[in-house]
Amino acid sequence: MQTTKNTTKNTTMSKTSLLALLALCVGGPLLFAQDHYVMSLLVASMVIGGIALSWALLGNLGGMISFGHAAFFGVGAYTSAVLSMKFGVPVLAALLLGGVGALVAALAMLPVLRLRGPYFALAILAYAHIFRILATEWTSMTGGSGGLSSIPPLPTLPGLDLSSKIGAYFVILFIVLVFAVIYARLRESHYGLALRAMHESEDATRVVGVNSVVLKGMMLLLSAFMCGVVGAFNAHYISFLEPDYAFSALWVTIPIVAAIFGGYRSISGPVVGAVVVYLLDQLVFKNIIPSGHQLVLGVLLVAMIVFSPDGLLPLLRKLFKGKFTRSKHAAT
Amino acid sequence: MSELILQALYSGLLQGGSYALIALGLALVFGAMRVINLAQGELVLLSAYIAYSVESGMGLNPVLAIPIALVVVCLTSAVVYFVVSRIKKDREINSLILTYGIGVILTNGMLLVWKADIRSTSSEWMQEAFVLGPFYSMRSEVLFFGVSLVMMAGLWWWLSRSWYGRAVRAVSSNRDAAKLMGINPGYTELVSFIVAGILAAFAGVALFSYGVISPAYGGVLTVKAFIITVLAGVGSIPGVLIGAVLLGVAEALTVTLASSALQELAGMGLFLLVLFIMPNGLFGVRGRRG
Numbered sequence: 055m056q057t058t059k060n061t062t063k064n065t066t067m068s069k070t071s072l073l074a075l076l077a078l079c080v081g082g083p084l085l086f087a088q089d090h091y092v093m094s095l096l097v098a099s100m101v102i103g104g105i106a107l108s109w110a111l112l113g114n115l116g117g118m119i120s121f122g123h124a125a126f127f128g129v130g131a132y133t134s135a136v137l138s139m140k141f142g143v144p145v146l147a148a149l150l151l152g153g154v155g156a157l158v159a160a161l162a163m164l165p166v167l168r169l170r171g172p173y174f175a176l177a178i179l180a181y182a183h184i185f186r187i188l189a190t191e192w193t194s195m196t197g198g199s200g201g202l203s204s205i206p207p208l209p210t211l212p213g214l215d216l217s218s219k220i221g222a223y224f225v226i227l228f229i230v231l232v233f234a235v236i237y238a239r240l241r242e243s244h245y246g247l248a249l250r251a252m253h254e255s256e257d258a259t260r261v262v263g264v265n266s267v268v269l270k271g272m273m274l275l276l277s278a279f280m281c282g283v284v285g286a287f288n289a290h291y292i293s294f295l296e297p298d299y300a301f302s303a304l305w306v307t308i309p310i311v312a313a314i315f316g317g318y319r320s321i322s323g324p325v326v327g328a329v330v331v332y333l334l335d336q337l338v339f340k341n342i343i344p345s346g347h348q349l350v351l352g353v354l355l356v357a358m359i360v361f362s363p364d365g366l367l368p369l370l371r372k373l374f375k376g377k378f379t380r381s382k383h384a385a386t
Numbered sequence: 387m388s389e390l391i392l393q394a395l396y397s398g399l400l401q402g403g404s405y406a407l408i409a410l411g412l413a414l415v416f417g418a419m420r421v422i423n424l425a426q427g428e429l430v431l432l433s434a435y436i437a438y439s440v441e442s443g444m445g446l447n448p449v450l451a452i453p454i455a456l457v458v459v460c461l462t463s464a465v466v467y468f469v470v471s472r473i474k475k476d477r478e479i480n481s482l483i484l485t486y487g488i489g490v491i492l493t494n495g496m497l498l499v500w501k502a503d504i505r506s507t508s509s510e511w512m513q514e515a516f517v518l519g520p521f522y523s524m525r526s527e528v529l530f531f532g533v534s535l536v537m538m539a540g541l542w543w544w545l546s547r548s549w550y551g552r553a554v555r556a557v558s559s560n561r562d563a564a565k566l567m568g569i570n571p572g573y574t575e576l577v578s579f580i581v582a583g584i585l586a587a588f589a590g591v592a593l594f595s596y597g598v599i600s601p602a603y604g605g606v607l608t609v610k611a612f613i614i615t616v617l618a619g620v621g622s623i624p625g626v627l628i629g630a631v632l633l634g635v636a637e638a639l640t641v642t643l644a645s646s647a648l649q650e651l652a653g654m655g656l657f658l659l660v661l662f663i664m665p666n667g668l669f670g671v672r673g674r675r676g
Contacts, residue, residue, distance in 0.1 A: 113479075117479075119479050119482050119483060121424075121482075121486060165658070165661055165662060166661070168661070169661075172416075172421075172422040172478060172482055173616070175422075175482050176422060176424075176608075176609070176612040177612075177616075177657075177661075179605075179608075179609055179612075180609045180612065180613065180654060180657065181654075183606070183609060183650055183654070184650070184651060184654050187647065187648065187650055187651055190647065191647055191648065303602075303605065307490055310483060310486070311487075314483060343498065345497060345498065345502070346494035346495070346497040346498040347494070348490055348493075348494045349490070349491055349494035349495055349498065351487075351490060352487045352488065352489075352490030352491035352492075352494065353487075353491060354487075355483065355484070355486070355487030355490065356469060356484055356487040356488060356491065359473060359480050359483055359484040359487065360469060360472045360473065360484070363473070363474075363475065363476065363480050
């Protein structure tokens with residue numbers, strides 16, 4: 055009984071917040087459409103939001119903490135860039151294939167699912183290093199450490215130039231929204247139920263006939279696909295790639311901080327967290343400490359885990375709890 | 387060619403010594419607290435940078451930095467423990483994210499203090515060639531291989547013979563029973579973090595004496611330490627040494643036979659091989675499988 059109540063409450067919660075988020079996301083560019091700096095910040099923060107969402111999907115549904123999402127991001131970016139540059143694949147199709155590329159990379163990680171919790175997290179970190187080395191060494195395909203430049207930009211559709219800042223913003227917004235819907239559907243499906251049960255007790259779930267390894271593997275592949283598409287988008291958006299950029303630890307650190315900050319068990323949390331954390335990082339921290347400003351992100355991460363591991367929202371709710379209960383009593 | 391291979395085996399063996407120190411720090415904390423300290427590599431790097439400061443600032447031999455490094459790194463390690471012990475729920479997952487965050491703090495802190503430049507020792511005494519029969523190496527490599535062996539013997543003695551060591555092992559094998567025997571688990575956990583700090587301090591000074599360091603190197607060290615613990619399996623000091631030497635040899639052979647850019651791939655190849663063939667490691671008994 056308690057569980058059903060909680061679930062309904064959660065869905066209505068996330069629906070309202072999703073609507074508010076949507077209004078904000080569409081309203082944002084209308085206000086700042088002419089300001090290139092603000093728009094580029096917004097696009098970048100949505101890119102982080104997309105990675106954070108895919109990371110949170112793996113963490114929340116799959117119960118796996120990944121420090122290797124830079125691998126998916128980078129592989130997606132390189133797959134899409136190489137396909138569109140060397141094989142003439144249209145950019146929008148290449149975006150999807152970038153996701154497929156990351157999915158294939160994740161297939162190589164499946165053996166790691168044999169390892170439990172902390173071992174899995176570290177193994178996937180080790181994988182990220184490998185993919186960076188491959189991208190650097192496979193010079194004929196990736197241009198080596200010199201990188202790839204003049205990657206074809208996003209195409210122009212009738213009426214909307216997707217390669218402009220505004221156009222790119224709507225593309226990444228669309229991608230993130232589609233992922234959020236897939237995530238929400240999945241969470242409500244019977245797969246989501248099995249995954250939640252697995253979070254409680256993996257052994258008990260196996261006993262009732264759920265193939266936990268297959269389910270976890272599917273979550274890993276889906277998360278990789280999402281992150282790969284975001285990476286591919288980013289490659290076409292900035293039209294330049296080099297291994298140290300594509301596989302940078304940045305693509306792991308900021309999304310994790312964002313997801314933890316916004317609450318990685320919700321769907322809107324990671325995206326909202328990404329926008330807040332990225333804007334804070336770029337507009338405030340970077341001005342105070344020009345190099346090494348990620349230090350503040352580290353402090354933020356540590357503080358969140360110690361004081362409120364479920365995100366900032368529960369902490370705020372705790373602070374305003376007195377007010378809430380009083381108004382509730384007044385209403386009834 | 388065969389001389390080259392023999393030389394690579396020898397260099398790998400020497401390199402394995404300090405790898406083993408880093409991996410033991412990781413394994414010790416994991417054994418005592420079920421927490422993987424993702425900032426272990428950064429602690430090693432911190433000690434290496436202290437050695438750099440002592441050498442460049444005071445003009446002393448980096449070996450003399452060990453006392454300062456011991457104090458700073460052990461204190462930092464203790465702080466890591468105090469923060470980790472404040473985690474209230476889901477410790478396994480949250481401690482990973484937490485120590486990752488501490489790693490980010492340390493990496494960027496080092497970037498702020500020591501800048502992004504690559505550093506290495508300028509001590510001539512350290513870089514002098516040491517010839518042992520047909521083998522060549524730097525003095526520092528042989529010196530710190532010896533130091534590592536002594537440290538490992540000391541750790542083995544401490545874990546198996548001393549009261550504290552027994553307490554650490556007791557808590558690691560059965561927390562509740564250890565409590566009933568009058569052992570304070572929090573205390574043994576702190577002790578294991580401090581011992582991991584001592585190992586990291588020595589490993590860091592060794593790293594600076596024969597290699598090059600840069601702020602981003604900490605994460606690579608943590609991954610290497612992890613690969614070694616997977617190779618070795620949990621719970622045996624000689625196992626960790628053999629795993630570390632295997633990794634060192636695999637890397638040295640890759641550098642000799644292929645290219646230095648592929649060095650990290652060698653470790654990964656070894657890692658995947660062990661994962662597929664014997665998921666419990668070469669010497670492990672306890673299950674890691676999901």
